[in-house]
Amino acid sequence: MKKLFTLIALSVVFNLTSQAQPSTVTVGNTTLDVRVVIQGNNQSNGVDIPWEIQWGPDDYIWMTERFGRVSRLNPETGARTTILDLTSTVYDNSESGLLGLALHPDFENTPQVFLAYTYYSGGIKERIVRYDYNENSGMLENPLTLVDAINGNTTHIGCRLMFLPDGTLLATTGDYQNQSSPQSENSVSGKILRMNTDGSIPSDNPYGPTSYLYNIGHRNAQGMVYAPNGVLYSSEHGPTTNDELNIIVPGGNYGWPDVEGFCNLSGEMTACNSMTNYQDPIAIWYEGSTIAPSDLIWYDHPAIPEWEGKLLMTVLKAEHLKVIEVDNVDGTTVVSQQILFNDAHAANPTSSFNAGLFDRLRDICAAPDGRVFLATSGPSWGTSGTFQNSIVELKNAAYSPTAVAEEDNHLNLQVYPNPSNGNFSMIFPKELVGANYDVLDQLGRTVVSGQVRSGKMTLDLSGLSRGLYIVRSAKGRFIADQRLTITE
Numbered sequence: 001m002k003k004l005f006t007l008i009a010l011s012v013v014f015n016l017t018s019q020a021q022p023s024t025v026t027v028g029n030t031t032l033d034v035r036v037v038i039q040g041n042n043q044s045n046g047v048d049i050p051w052e053i054q055w056g057p058d059d060y061i062w063m064t065e066r067f068g069r070v071s072r073l074n075p076e077t078g079a080r081t082t083i084l085d086l087t088s089t090v091y092d093n094s095e096s097g098l099l100g101l102a103l104h105p106d107f108e109n110t111p112q113v114f115l116a117y118t119y120y121s122g123g124i125k126e127r128i129v130r131y132d133y134n135e136n137s138g139m140l141e142n143p144l145t146l147v148d149a150i151n152g153n154t155t156h157i158g159c160r161l162m163f164l165p166d167g168t169l170l171a172t173t174g175d176y177q178n179q180s181s182p183q184s185e186n187s188v189s190g191k192i193l194r195m196n197t198d199g200s201i202p203s204d205n206p207y208g209p210t211s212y213l214y215n216i217g218h219r220n221a222q223g224m225v226y227a228p229n230g231v232l233y234s235s236e237h238g239p240t241t242n243d244e245l246n247i248i249v250p251g252g253n254y255g256w257p258d259v260e261g262f263c264n265l266s267g268e269m270t271a272c273n274s275m276t277n278y279q280d281p282i283a284i285w286y287e288g289s290t291i292a293p294s295d296l297i298w299y300d301h302p303a304i305p306e307w308e309g310k311l312l313m314t315v316l317k318a319e320h321l322k323v324i325e326v327d328n329v330d331g332t333t334v335v336s337q338q339i340l341f342n343d344a345h346a347a348n349p350t351s352s353f354n355a356g357l358f359d360r361l362r363d364i365c366a367a368p369d370g371r372v373f374l375a376t377s378g379p380s381w382g383t384s385g386t387f388q389n390s391i392v393e394l395k396n397a398a399y400s401p402t403a404v405a406e407e408d409n410h411l412n413l414q415v416y417p418n419p420s421n422g423n424f425s426m427i428f429p430k431e432l433v434g435a436n437y438d439v440l441d442q443l444g445r446t447v448v449s450g451q452v453r454s455g456k457m458t459l460d461l462s463g464l465s466r467g468l469y470i471v472r473s474a475k476g477r478f479i480a481d482q483r484l485t486i487t488e
């Protein structure tokens, strides 16, 4: 009996500090196996806060941990090799520490690794630095500082790194709790910076050839992805409301601190009308709370069909993975959103529940075979507690590349809003432009038909009775269909 009590007490303590991870999760019709690749408590005792995970061309996960360690992680065995120890250089406190990592886009010929971290020198500063990866020693060597002495703080310091297709490097910087910096073109804080791989300034930078600025008006952006549709998406932390999803354009002004979320209040409208090239977000979370969005990827693989061609965003505070579908004409409209791995939050998304299956999700990467890896970092914010951090693999074990290839002619048709009052938009894949479309009722009868004149079309079917319909189009070997619910 005494033994039983001890067991119960132990399991209660365990549940308070960390959730047991599930062995499978369900995403639509797909079951994903969950495998813990590596797990441990903070710092030397295992895994510190994993800040960045990137899939490398060597089929290893390249990882930063916030206290200052850079590792190559074998995703199959969990074996980890430290390739750089910056723990005596890095200032690791609250949100600061070793942050972003990017591999040179042509890593096989130019094995360079780019890092961002905070350090202390008469105040907290932030640095973006390049290293050479020495394949023989397996270590990072020859540091070259690209941008130095960016004003830092323990919070609001970015610093996500990402390469553009033109080979220039972007870095997000936060406002470092100084609200006069994001709108000042003389400050590199509260910005996205663009640089060459040697730290020089690209001659075509939007604020001139002597300015690192790519755009301005940011509070603290920590997610960036350049999607195959040619759009650069970025997630951004709002204050106590209004986290944002932005489309980044060179020279854009993203409003902070004068505009939070959408430019919708009268004071904000005065501000954004006076800004050059103000850019509204394409989504916010929410007017009444924040979720703390972090890393962003574009999932581009048939292994998990529910995610194919969509943005995946890790969420810290509200502990979930957000699946974001954008339109497939210009990618500037959010068509649907889904909250995964946190049922309580999904049931009440404008409140911040922290009961996620995987605790806080900071980072994500995908392997070329479609597996997805998540970096989890405990149930609480800051560095005061000792929590289980982990890298977790999600894999569709039922996925077979040949089976899916035979179904490749079935294309994605987007219909939104859905449910709808009858006024809705349809986005057809380009293969179907010129074909006919039909709207079928539940008995399979065509109630409306027409021609797909362009990729994006709107339709007014508000005269139809409420119920379930199917929009369908086919041409040659291509077919697409989508269910539509008309509610009034």
Ligand SMILES: [Ca+2]
Residues within 6 Å of the ligand: 052, 053, 054, 295, 363, 364, 365
């Ligand atoms: Ca990542």
Ligand SMILES: [Ca+2]
Residues within 6 Å of the ligand: 244, 254, 255, 256, 259, 260, 261, 281
């Ligand atoms: Ca904004």
Ligand SMILES: [Ca+2]
Residues within 6 Å of the ligand: 259, 260, 261, 262, 263, 264, 265, 268
């Ligand atoms: Ca607003």
